[in-house]
Every structure is written in C-alpha cells, then in structure tokens.
Amino acid sequence: MGHKIIATGRSATGIPTGRLAVWWVIASEIVIFGGLIATYLLNRFLHGSWAESAAYTNTFIGGANTFWLLTSSYFVVLAHSAAEKRDAKTARKYLWYTIGLGGMFMGFKSYEYATEISHGFTLFTSNFWSFYYTATGLHGFHVLCGMVIMAIIAENDIKKERNWHRVENIGLYWHFVDIVWIFLFPLLYIAK
Amino acid sequence: MASHSHPSYLKIYIMLLVLFVISVAGPEIADIMKLEGATRLILVLITAFGIALVKAYYVLAYFMHLKFEKIYAPYILLSMVALLFVFFFGTATDAMKSEGHNWEKTPIVLPEDKGFDHHDDHGDHSHDDHSGHDH
Numbered sequence: 650m651g652h653k654i655i656a657t658g659r660s661a662t663g664i665p666t667g668r669l670a671v672w673w674v675i676a677s678e679i680v681i682f683g684g685l686i687a688t689y690l691l692n693r694f695l696h697g698s699w700a701e702s703a704a705y706t707n708t709f710i711g712g713a714n715t716f717w718l719l720t721s722s723y724f725v726v727l728a729h730s731a732a733e734k735r736d737a738k739t740a741r742k743y744l745w746y747t748i749g750l751g752g753m754f755m756g757f758k759s760y761e762y763a764t765e766i767s768h769g770f771t772l773f774t775s776n777f778w779s780f781y782y783t784a785t786g787l788h789g790f791h792v793l794c795g796m797v798i799m800a801i802i803a804e805n806d807i808k809k810e811r812n813w814h815r816v817e818n819i820g821l822y823w824h825f826v827d828i829v830w831i832f833l834f835p836l837l838y839i840a841k
Numbered sequence: 842m843a844s845h846s847h848p849s850y851l852k853i854y855i856m857l858l859v860l861f862v863i864s865v866a867g868p869e870i871a872d873i874m875k876l877e878g879a880t881r882l883i884l885v886l887i888t889a890f891g892i893a894l895v896k897a898y899y900v901l902a903y904f905m906h907l908k909f910e911k912i913y914a915p916y917i918l919l920s921m922v923a924l925l926f927v928f929f930f931g932t933a934t935d936a937m938k939s940e941g942h943n944w945e946k947t948p949i950v951l952p953e954d955k956g957f958d959h960h961d962d963h964g965d966h967s968h969d970d971h972s973g974h975d976h
Contacts, residue, residue, distance in 0.1 A: 835889035
C-alpha cells in the first residue's frame with residue numbers, strides 16, 4: 650500500500666509541519682504519562698499495600714477497555730488510509746466508529762469509577778487510589794479530547810473534503826493514547 | 842511519507858488482539874498452575890509487561906507508521922524516553938534504599954501500610970539486618 654504526502658508546508662526535517670507538531674505533542678505526553686508510570690513503579694516496589702490495592706480493580710472492565718481502544722486504533726488507521734485515497738465517506742465513517750469506541754471506553758470507565766467509589770475507593774482512600782484516579786482520569790480526559798477533535802475533523806474538514814492530513818494527525822494522537830493504556834492496563838489490572 | 846509496503850492493518854490488529862489475550866491469560870495461568878514466588882513473578886512480568894512493550898512497538902511502527910517516518914520523529918520520541926530513564930534511575934536509588942554513605946532515610950509508613958507485613962526486601966523501612974544495599 651503506497652503512502653503519499655498529504656500535508657503541505659515547509660519543514661527542515663522533511664516531515665509536514667502539522668505532523669511534526671503532533672510528534673512534539675506526543676513527546677511531551679511521553680514525559681507526562683511516563684513520569685506517572687515511573688512513579689507508580691517506584692511506589693509499587695516500595696509499598697506492599699499497592700499490590701493489595703491493585704487486586705481490587707476490575708480486570709474485566711480493564712480488559713474490555715483495552716479491546717475498545719485497540720479496535721478504535723484499527724479504525725482510525727483505516728480512516729487515515731481512506732483519507733489518503735480522498736474517500737471522504739469512508740474516512741468519516743471510520744472516524745465516527747472510532748469516536749463510538751471512545752464513547753464505549755468512557756462509558757465503561759464511568760461505570761467502573763461509580764462502582765469503585767460506591768465500594769469506598771475514592772481519590773482520598775490511599776496513595777494507590779490517588780494515583781489510580783490521577784492516571785486513569787488524565788488518560789480518560791485525553792480520550793475525551795481526542796473524540797471531540799475527531800468529531801470536528803470529521804464534520805468540519807472531511808465532510809467538506811478539505812484538510813485531509815488532519816486525519817493522520819489525530820490518528821497519531823489517538824494511537825498514542827492507546828499506547829498509554831497498553832501500559833496502564835498491566836500496571837493497574839493485570840499484575841496482582 | 843515515502844512509498845513503502847507494510848503488512849496489512851488487519852493482520853496487525855489481529856496480532857494485537859492475540860497479544861492482548863496472552864497478557865490477560867498470563868496471571869490466570871500462573872494461578873491455575875499454582876505458581877508462587879519468582880516463577881510467578883517472571884511469568885507475569887513477561888506476559889504483562891513484556892507483551893505490553895511488543896504491543897506498543899506494533900502500534901508505533903505500523904499504525905503510527907514510525908517505521909516509515911523520517912528519522913527525526915523517532916529521535917524526538919527516544920530523547921524523551923531517555924529523559925524518563927534519567928528521572929527513574931535518578932530517584933530510584935533514593936526512594937528504594939534506606940541509607941547511603943552520608944544519609945539515612947527517616948522511615949515513612951503510609952497510613953494504608955500500617956500493619957502490613959513487609960516481607961519483601963524492597964521496603965524503605967530501616968531494619969537492623971538491613972544493610973541498605975540490597976539492590
């Protein structure tokens with residue numbers, strides 16, 4: 650499958666300006682989420698109670714959310730592929746599928762939060778739960794932002810058959826949000 | 842992006858799903874086989890975190906096309922990962938050891954750690970038999 654440059658603009662790196670900007674956004678996100686994950690690892694090594702607390706997270710919901718995000722990553726790459734072929738209908742369809750799966754993720758996450766809070770695990774229960782809500786909350790916020798941006802691109806750009814490169818740019822961001830979850834999932838749900 | 846060929850997206854997606862199933866199955870298999878201690882730890886580390894790394898690689902390389910991107914993009918990302926390692930190893934020795942050449946850490950017990958059996962050797966709580974260089 651061939652790829653051609655669909656964004657214009659000058660750049661010393663040879664990377665279209667918009668995409669280069671997204672790489673820099675992702676670079677800064679690596680430090681934000683990576684710092685959180687490194688902090689989690691240190692605490693997990695230090696405090697036996699963290700492993701005990703992690704045993705209360707719901708693996709089924711965590712697993713389902715992993716599935717939604719992996720599948721949405723697949724859809725957004727199909728949207729990108731369609732955008733390269735200037736197929737607005739298909740690109741919009743897959744963008745909306747991705748938004749739908751992001752919605753599934755947020756729905757499951759909300760249910761999970763509600764269950765945990767009703768069982769007494771709140772932001773202030775312990776350091777583990779503070780971390781849990783901070784990391785998953787920040788990640789969930791990224792999912793929400795991605796959904797909003799994707800809806801704008803689908804309806805404001807692709808529907809009007811312009812700014813095709815934005816599909817790839819939001820795709821890169823979305824994949825990164827997926828990668829963050831790939832690491833949060835074993836940390837919070839699997840390693841018990 | 843330059844012209845290139847890559848495996849079909851569907852194949853990558855299916856591979857990611859298979860890896861996901863293995864990562865969830867790892868600790869379950871450890872429970873079924875009644876694995877304990879180091880064996881269980883190794884199995885969980887490989888199936889959970891080893892596979893997370895492989896999954897992240899496939900998403901980065903093929904979904905994000907990093908494998909076919911200009912070299913600057915991976916350099917940008919790798920420099921940030923290097924910074925993370927500086928952060929982790931810069932603070933890990935301080936966090937995980939209870940004493941050093943010229944310092945000794947005041948033991949801190951988290952409220953939720955009270956009464957918790959610190960049988961592992963990772964603790965920051967100074968013990969008489971702890972020389973502080975267990976890592």
